[in-house]
Amino acid sequence: MYELFTLGGGVYLVDLLNAVAAITGGGAYIMLAQLAGVAGLAWILFRTAFGGSWKDNAKWILMFTAVWGAMILPRATVRVVDRLDAGLAPAVVANVPIGLALFASLTSQVGDGLTRLSEQAFTLPDDLRYQRHGMIFGSRLADAVTRMEITDAVFARNVRNYARQCIFHALLLGHISADDLRETTDLWTLVVNTGSPSAGATPARMVGFSPRGAAGAPGPTPVDTAIVTCAEAAARLTVQWGPEMDRAMGLFGWRLFPNAATEALARAELVAALPVAYDFLMGASRTAAGAIQQQMLLNAIHDAGEQWASEAGNAAALSAYTETRAEAQTVAAYRAIGRQAETWVPLLRIVFECLYVGAFPMAVLLMLTPAGGAFFRAYLGGFVWLQSWGPLYAILHRIALGEAAVGMSAVALMPGGDIGVSLVAQAGIRAVAADVAVMSGYLSMSVPFLAAALAYGVGRATTLASSVLHVGQEAAIGAAREGSTGNLSLGSTQVDTHRYATVEGRQVRTSAQVDTGRYSGYTPEGAAYTVAADGTAIADAAVATSRLPAAGVRLSESLAASHENRAVQSRTVAENLSAEAAAARTAAATDATAMVERHSRDVNVGTAHAHGVTESESQQAQDLSNHVDRLSEIAGITQDQAATLTAEASLGGGFGKAVRIGASGRASWRGQTIQSEAFNRMRDYAEQPQGGAGGWPGGEAGGRYSTATGESELASLEESYGTNLTRMERFEDRASASYTEADNWSAQAAQVRAEAQSIDRDLGQPFFAWLAERPGADGRRIGVGGALRLATPQTPEEAETLREYAAEFASERLPTPVAPQTASV
Structure with missing residues (x-):
């Protein structure tokens, strides 16, 4: 049984050894090995045909036989021993290719033995050794306890x-x-x-x-x-x-x-x-x-x-306390990279070790090729490189714990001679542990390069020196650059900053600017808003409206012209209505004159008394006759004309409205010219008591008389008189309203010209949106870009085009009224 020693990766190695045993023992892998052998044989035959050496061919055949016969076919049992996980189970793997078992076991035993010998020579306590609990365990434990x-x-x-x-x-x-x-x-x-x-x-x-409280029924404890x-x-x-x-x-x-x-x-x-x-x-x-x-x-x-x-x-105590804590957290943040190196570099060794073990099937296939000798040396050198990490880590571990012991013992010594953790020593112990973690973390990054230098040659030391000193060199170079150029940067923080196509030039800013305690932004509609430090909200909706100065002037002109057109149309309507009212007044005056003449004639001949005419009414008729005679004499007109003129003046508001005065000073009435002197005498006479209201009995007296007589001729005159009088009043009312409307439109046109800037604000955005939707010369919509170009004319032709668009916009939004028709009733 072979033993494979590791530090922390035992579980992964057991899984990988089982996988390698299963892969290399299957028929698919044997077929791949056969294909590798056939490919290798074809390659050496091809090389021999073109002058290759039979000696090299013999080397490949021997290499193929040795690798397949000595590394793959024999099987062995491997027990994985994890120095950091004594309870690893199951740790025994069977049917592992003997080549992998032999190389991994031999190199791991050498590395483990050198590590144990190094730590025995360092005389560290068993619980603090590198193989027992990993890098700087004692310092990490002391730091962790301070945070409990x-x-x-x-x-x-x-x-x-x-x-x-x-x-x-x-x-x-x-x-x-x-x-x-x-x-x-x-x-x-x-x-x-x-x-x-x-x-x-x-x-x-x-x-x-x-x-x-005592725990009772199910539920939270009170x-x-x-x-x-x-x-x-x-x-x-x-x-x-x-x-x-x-x-x-x-x-x-x-x-x-x-x-x-x-x-x-x-x-x-x-x-x-x-x-x-x-x-x-x-x-x-x-x-x-x-x-x-x-x-x-x-x-x-x-x-x-x-x-x-x-x-x-x-507040002062709390501020000091929180600032101290914040400073400590900031220092810890700067040490994060060292802590990351402390964690991930040992894990990197586990990853490499597992990769070398797991890559054994592929490495064997490469060894079966004519270049198998180089792959064999590289694969075996990789195991040697990995196992040399252990002794180097043990050395680094001893140095780091020695530094931690020096620092913590100094911090833990109290003035009275007592040694231990106290309020004053706790922060110092944390600081020493953090410094040791940073130091060991950075130095542990050099272990792989040192191991490579030992395994592959001293030439790798150059790369090692460059990598280890890179951080310090960069810091020194950066500080020197800032000091020599004057571009100092301290405490500048930029997070997730993105800039695209930024061009700045010729900016000179020497004034101080202070902008604190507020935030600002824009709504989806384009309005700007600002919230002050006291919570006051300030809105600016003006920026949400297009500002088109040139278009604004033309919009105001178009709008004023539209208002003036409306005024002209209203005045035309009023004049037509006035003409209709004058015609109705003339007809009413004619009817009234006819009724009054009949009344006066009957009074003169004495037949009026038979119809119930009173003495006062008879006197009025006599006065009217005298008035007509006098007016005829003064104006130089006939008595019939004087009677009709008197009726029109009575119905129309006086002689000034019934008679028209020309530019030459002559007065005219129904085509009859009246000299200015005669007209003045006539007007003066009309203003006298005996020539004014008292001289005209009105249509009412004629109407009563026609009713009293019962004659159809007088009844017809009375009806015609009433109808014409009603039409006259209606036309006069409508004419007055039209004149008022015309005056209002004229006043609005004058106001538009006086307030062109406000027109720009009110109609600028609607006009710009309307302009962007207009079809251009090519039939497509002008768009925002085209509207911007049109809104800023640079030539007289462009200004005229903008004026035409503004007039079209004004005509669409404020259409000109249709020319009025001649009113009739």
Whole structure:
């Protein structure tokens, strides 16, 4: 039986050896070997035919026979021994090709033996040896213990409350020395001593305590709350430390020794290794339980201090505490690369070892070819290279633990001569462990290159030196470059930064700019928003609208022209309606004149009294006759014309509206010219009391008289008069409304021209979107790019094109009204 020694990869090697045994024992592999032999034979025959050496052919035949007959056909049993996993099972593999079993066993025994001899010469404790627990196990264990915290949540809360309410207040009152609290290596004994103020020397001091209720029915265990004295809390906590330590030892044992078969074995490993590590690294004699209790209590006090500062409102203390923690975390982040090397480089050895074992079937097929000698030497050299890692790691392990022991022993030495972990020493132990991890991590990266130099020649040392010193060289070169050029960079952080096609030039910025406490962005609609530091939201919707200055001016012109067209159309309608009203007024005046003349004639001949006409109405008729005679004389017109003119003036609002005044000053009425002097005398006469309202009886008197007579002729005149009067009033109302509408459109056109900038803001975006959808010269839509070019004209032709588009847009959005038709009723 052959033994194959490894460090940490036992499980994988067992699986790979089983796979190799199954592959090489199958018929498919034998067929592949036969094909390799036939290919090799064909190759040497071809080479011999062209002047090859029979001596080389004989070497290949001997090599083929030796490899197949001595390395594949004989079988052996291999037992895998994992120095880091003593409980590996099953570890025995049968039917392994003897070539693999022999080479792997021989080289691993040599490497394992050299490693054991090296560690025996270094006189390290058994539990801290490289073959026992891996690289810098003692330092890693000491660092892991400093991070252990109380596992029971209720117990942890009670310890923190005790620290805040009892220990910290005793410290503030001067009952406990700050130096004693910082430097003691048995903190719990100090704070619960019966003579300590924190444990009862101040009886009035109370603390909140949460006892766990008894477990009853299925479900969560209840937790009560009580107020007890510090002395009683100390007594209760002392009793509860026992179950907590029993629970923590098992839990942390599993975490630190995951390969242990049972929890009891993991606990035993922790109990055995931790005192040895403390003794070797610090010179402190502590049991595993005592060391873990001290670390858990220190971490609980750290947490209590942070909570106490926060609850007390001590912003300065809390800020200092958090900044210190942040600094420690930053340092740890910079050491991450060293920790990664510490973890992955040993794993790299396991991977290479498994690859060499698993590649045996392929390596044998290559050895069966005429170039098999080179493959044989390379494969065997690979095993030698891998097994030389162990002694080199043992040397590095010894150096790293020696450095850790020097640093931790110095940190753990208290001013009073006591040695151990305390509040003041805990951070130092972590720092030393981190430094050792970084050092060993970086140096472990050189082990593969050193092993290659030993296995393949000293020439590989050049590559080794370049790789090992690369980090330091780069750091030195970078620092020198920054110092010489003045381009200093410290604390600059860029994460997930992407830049594409960025071109910057000729930028000069010398002004200081401060922009803090706010954030800004854009909505999906394009509006900008900013949220100030006090939470005030500020919106800017102007950026969501297209701004087209040139197009804006043309839009305002088109809109103003549209409004003016509307005003012209409304005024035309009003003029037509006024003409219709004048025609109706003329007809009504004619009818009224006819009725009044008949009335006056009957009054003069005396027949009106027979129809019930009163004396006052007769007097009105006589006055009207006198008025007509006088007006005819003044204006130089006939009496019939004077009567009709009087009726129109009465119905139309005066002589000024019934008679038109020309540019020459002459007045005209129904084609009859009236001299300006005559018109002025006529108007002056009309304004006198006897020539105005009192001289015209109106259509009402004529209507009453026609009704009283009952004659059909007068009834027809009365009906025609009423109809014409109604049409006149309707046309006048509609004409007045049209004139008002025309005035409004004219005012809006003037306002549009005065407010061209606001038109740009209001219609800029709709016009731009409309313009982008217009068809171009090729029939396709103009698009955003074409719209941008049109909106910024550079030539008179482009400006005219933009004006035409603006006019078309205005006509679509605000269509010009249709020319009005002549109204009729």
